[in-house]
Amino acid sequence: MSEDNSKDVEEKVKEPKASAESTAVETKEDETPETSASADKTPEKKEESAADLLGANIEQVKIRKAKGSKNISTGICFIVATFNNTKVSFSDMKGNVISWSSSGKCNFRGSRKSTAYAAQVVTQDAGKVAMSHGMKEVVVKVKGPGMGRDSAIRALQSLGFTVSTIIDVTPVPHNGCRPPKRRRV
Structure with missing residues (x-):
């Protein structure tokens, strides 16, 4: 009986293995076309998503331009550089302000507001x-x-503006x- 029982056990053990192997083969066959199809689809999805993302960013910039766009080719840049602060404002030729920035707006505090680097950052902020x-x-x-004073003008030129004239309008008392x-001290 022990021999018969052992044969029955072996057959029972072999049957599930065989069925597991057959299901594994079936799943591999079933997965193979899907994985190849999904592998083909995945790069396309990535390309589409990247194109969609780029398209969305470009559209957002266009919307922003169209919202408050004034299409001004020439203007005036006012730079006020005191001992404690630096302020920059851009206006059209009539004097209507288009953009402005100051070192406090760019998160400089205390004595850092009066530095040359702060003036450069302020000019880039308003210039963009x-x-x-x-x-x-x-x-x-x-x-x-x-x-x-000087670093703000250099920052203007590095942004790509063409500086036609530089006028010093510092008030001088008589x-x-x-x-x-x-x-x-």
């Missing part, structure tokens, strides 16, 4: 918005004795108000 409105050529008017007392 002005360029989105179509501005290419600027007349630069600089006011004040601050450190950001013995007007009494200046503050001299600082003792």
